[in-house]
Amino acid sequence: MNKFLTSIIGIQSFVFMIACSCSLSSFSQTQFPYKNPQLSVEERVKDLLSRMTLEEKFWQMFMIPGDLDEGKEKYTNGLFGFQVSSKGNADAAGQLLNYSSPTTALETAKKINSIQKYFVEETRLGIPIIAFDETLHGLVRDGATAFPQAIGLSATWDTQMMNRVAEAIARETKSRGIRQILSPVVNIASDVRWGRVEETYGEDPYLSSEMGVAFVSAFEKMDVITTPKHFLANSGDGGRDSYPIDFNERLLEELYLPPFKACFDRGGSRSVMTSYNSLNGSPCTANDWLLNKKLKQQMNFKGFVISDASAVGGANVLHFTAKDYPDASANAINNGLDVIFQTDYEHYKLFIPPFLDGRISEKIIDEAVRRVLTVKFQLGLFEHPYVNESEVNKWNGNPVHKSLAKEAALKSIVLLKNENDVLPLQKSIKSLALIGTDAEEARLGGYSGPGNGKINILDGIKNKLGKATKVNYAPGCGRQSPEFAVIPSENLFSNVNGKIESGLVAEYFNNIGLNGKPVLTRVDRELNFRWTLYSPHPDINYDFYSVRWVGNLKAPATGKFKIGLDGNDGYRLYLNGKLVIDNWKSQTYSTKLTDYYFEKDKEYDIKVEFFESSGSAWFKLVWNVIEANDWQKKIDDAVLIAKNSDVAVVVAGIEEGESLDRAYLNLPGHQEEMINKIAATGKPVVVVLIGGSAITMTKWIDNVSSVIDAWYPGEEGGNALADVLFGDYNPAGRLPITFPIAEGQLPLVYNHKPTGRTDDYVNLTGQPLFPFGFGLSYTKFEYTNLKFDKKQIAKNESTVVHCAVKNTGTRAGEEVVQLYVRDLLASVARPMKELKGFQRISLKPGEEKEVVFPITPDLLKMLNEQMKWVVEPGEFRIMIGASSKDIRLRDILTVGN
Numbered sequence: 001m002n003k004f005l006t007s008i009i010g011i012q013s014f015v016f017m018i019a020c021s022c023s024l025s026s027f028s029q030t031q032f033p034y035k036n037p038q039l040s041v042e043e044r045v046k047d048l049l050s051r052m053t054l055e056e057k058f059w060q061m062f063m064i065p066g067d068l069d070e071g072k073e074k075y076t077n078g079l080f081g082f083q084v085s086s087k088g089n090a091d092a093a094g095q096l097l098n099y100s101s102p103t104t105a106l107e108t109a110k111k112i113n114s115i116q117k118y119f120v121e122e123t124r125l126g127i128p129i130i131a132f133d134e135t136l137h138g139l140v141r142d143g144a145t146a147f148p149q150a151i152g153l154s155a156t157w158d159t160q161m162m163n164r165v166a167e168a169i170a171r172e173t174k175s176r177g178i179r180q181i182l183s184p185v186v187n188i189a190s191d192v193r194w195g196r197v198e199e200t201y202g203e204d205p206y207l208s209s210e211m212g213v214a215f216v217s218a219f220e221k222m223d224v225i226t227t228p229k230h231f232l233a234n235s236g237d238g239g240r241d242s243y244p245i246d247f248n249e250r251l252l253e254e255l256y257l258p259p260f261k262a263c264f265d266r267g268g269s270r271s272v273m274t275s276y277n278s279l280n281g282s283p284c285t286a287n288d289w290l291l292n293k294k295l296k297q298q299m300n301f302k303g304f305v306i307s308d309a310s311a312v313g314g315a316n317v318l319h320f321t322a323k324d325y326p327d328a329s330a331n332a333i334n335n336g337l338d339v340i341f342q343t344d345y346e347h348y349k350l351f352i353p354p355f356l357d358g359r360i361s362e363k364i365i366d367e368a369v370r371r372v373l374t375v376k377f378q379l380g381l382f383e384h385p386y387v388n389e390s391e392v393n394k395w396n397g398n399p400v401h402k403s404l405a406k407e408a409a410l411k412s413i414v415l416l417k418n419e420n421d422v423l424p425l426q427k428s429i430k431s432l433a434l435i436g437t438d439a440e441e442a443r444l445g446g447y448s449g450p451g452n453g454k455i456n457i458l459d460g461i462k463n464k465l466g467k468a469t470k471v472n473y474a475p476g477c478g479r480q481s482p483e484f485a486v487i488p489s490e491n492l493f494s495n496v497n498g499k500i501e502s503g504l505v506a507e508y509f510n511n512i513g514l515n516g517k518p519v520l521t522r523v524d525r526e527l528n529f530r531w532t533l534y535s536p537h538p539d540i541n542y543d544f545y546s547v548r549w550v551g552n553l554k555a556p557a558t559g560k561f562k563i564g565l566d567g568n569d570g571y572r573l574y575l576n577g578k579l580v581i582d583n584w585k586s587q588t589y590s591t592k593l594t595d596y597y598f599e600k601d602k603e604y605d606i607k608v609e610f611f612e613s614s615g616s617a618w619f620k621l622v623w624n625v626i627e628a629n630d631w632q633k634k635i636d637d638a639v640l641i642a643k644n645s646d647v648a649v650v651v652a653g654i655e656e657g658e659s660l661d662r663a664y665l666n667l668p669g670h671q672e673e674m675i676n677k678i679a680a681t682g683k684p685v686v687v688v689l690i691g692g693s694a695i696t697m698t699k700w701i702d703n704v705s706s707v708i709d710a711w712y713p714g715e716e717g718g719n720a721l722a723d724v725l726f727g728d729y730n731p732a733g734r735l736p737i738t739f740p741i742a743e744g745q746l747p748l749v750y751n752h753k754p755t756g757r758t759d760d761y762v763n764l765t766g767q768p769l770f771p772f773g774f775g776l777s778y779t780k781f782e783y784t785n786l787k788f789d790k791k792q793i794a795k796n797e798s799t800v801v802h803c804a805v806k807n808t809g810t811r812a813g814e815e816v817v818q819l820y821v822r823d824l825l826a827s828v829a830r831p832m833k834e835l836k837g838f839q840r841i842s843l844k845p846g847e848e849k850e851v852v853f854p855i856t857p858d859l860l861k862m863l864n865e866q867m868k869w870v871v872e873p874g875e876f877r878i879m880i881g882a883s884s885k886d887i888r889l890r891d892i893l894t895v896g897n
Helices: 003-019 024-029 041-050 054-059 105-121 150-155 159-174 205-221 249-256 258-265 288-298 311-317 325-334 345-351 362-378 389-395 399-412 457-465 631-643 671-679 717-725
Strands: 062-066 081-084 271-273 304-306 414-418 431-435 470-474 492-496 499-502 504-509 520-524 528-531 545-554 559-567 570-575 578-583 590-598 603-612 617-623 647-653 685-690 706-709 781-788 792-794 799-807 813-823 834-843 848-855 874-881 887-896
Touching (some): 041 362, 062 345, 105 389, 150 205, 159 399, 205 834, 249 258, 325 345, 325 362, 431 457, 431 671, 559 570, 559 603, 570 590, 578 590, 706 717, 781 813, 799 887, 813 848, 834 848, 848 874
Parallel strands (some): 062 081, 431 647, 647 685, 792 887
Antiparallel strands (some): 414 706, 492 499, 504 520, 781 799, 799 848, 813 834, 874 887
């Protein structure tokens, strides 16, 4: 910190001390206008702003996880708000937060009340905080209900259900004193390689908009602030998270902005979170066009804009558009950001300087603080800062919410294949083989709390069948079947100044030749590094360095084993002074292994050398001395129990999540081999998929009878899946994303615009494995009698389209009736079809219902060449069907002037 800045901060602190020389309690009792609830919010905000110092304004623009346990004196200037932490709640060392919380709902409410009491009663101005948290598909807290993952909720195609789920989450959230949620994710999942597809509502802007509005409106009606994210378009080339985006305004307006607009305009969202990526060359967190011109001016957004965690610093670290953190701070606030979200209190020192030295004008600061204070007044926090603790247990652990979690899970399940009507299974079967670790794990998906008494699939099936049916369980090979393991720290040690330490001594050089004196020397406990975003240390070049590790290795077993290195760029391995692997060249990722005879407990000298010449390093020291995975035996065990059972249910899953994008979409590990070997037994095989995105199935789908996508079904998922498997519930979930046949087809979406020639390949068509909107049932539905109230309308008029849907099968069931529209001739290219309506209806066998869709100018509008939203006269094809590919009825609507 330079001397000029130090003097400014010193003056600010001196002024603040003078202002606080009188008692805080007597000061807070003074009835300034901003404390008068009879005045308008605008008047109160104006008065409060006039009384605030620059430091106090800064702290209203700074949000972090934490609490007052480490000293409330840090927060005498106030704070925007806390993500209230408890043991293990925040990872201050990194960008990612650990949301697990061991505290009960009541303990959380009491803690938030005590924190709020300090800010309201002991700080100079008494400005309350906003406690915030994540609620993607349930509050990420102990004791909160875990509903199906967001993509599963979208697969219900049921906005009423979504609204009921959101209302339950909102009650659990608000009752604890949490008044802002960092949800939902309304990004468009146009490339299913993206690891965060599970958090979204799918690939379609209309479906995402309707689900988003249903979610946020429930919270906002209860005065819990919602924060749609991530603004904007944070999945780039190759489906990689936060990759740079270069999209024109038309694409943003037509595809990526509609869900945000819907949440703001129809759902009432009063906050929005920026994304990590850059958009057309500028970080979204410091993008004047995106935040000031588009969001605040054109879209007239009145709420406040927050960064994603540590994204302001990311402008410096990752995008290289700021020279340091203060510069990144100034860029962000000057270009439209209102609140800086960081992961640790001490980070404020990095971002406060430009607030005090004039690099950010006070006018811009005041505008940002005005937006924050406006919401705090709207929430009534100045008059009612404390939560009613007696309400907490009424909503948390509520059995109605648990029942709702099961209902949502039932509605989310998608039946993808059911050859020869193998499903539903008969409850009278004598034995069932249940195979797969996911049958026992009950994974909830990303951004989840622990759930309340979550039911796994194994227990769900046992609950359903009782003791009459023998359920034979085998874990199978699991999702990960590594051939090699990272050599653990207990097998590596070094003599450091006469003291034995776990790990290897590392010398880091700011060149690629291990030349000269090392810049950094330290002990690395393991060689398991992914330096893809940062260098190994701030003093080391990001993209031009080398490392030498030396020490000793102790073998835990005797025999000839493989040892080697897994990574990119150059590396060498020496054992007992002998070079055993020489791969000293700049190259792509590879794994190099060598056979080596080890003796148990014997010590071996080890030296590893590595260089990186372009950045983005991945490097591991591996072996198979410790057996990585006995996957072959586990598959054999699974096949054996399948042979001895009447039917086999294989539960298979994928690995995904934030910063876990997938290059391959097949089932990971050896799960596909396991499925095929079980199918080879000749027994009926049902595959249940666990995951939040598309899965390729070419190598095994023709060998199995049935396939179900259960997504991450929430805490009641096991009971729900059992109901579907055994016919107590007829599945009617529909895909909110397109499933490709192969990764080479990606990105693959249903609503693309016309191609110049063909969408096929020389060795594959452009058609998907399963289209958007797809899902089977245990019954059949017939669509008839398409008609319009008016087949010819003016461009400012509306009409209604009707059809009849009949259940022609023998089971009661639900059908999702989908309305698609295509503009047949327009001044600019339009999508081949666009979802413009959907209804989930329930029908008894033989029952028929009329389904009605209004067609308004808003559903027919488009962006013309001048980038104006208009309805162009002409013909529109109106299509009604069971999926984007399964169109049952269609006709032409003519729109005139």
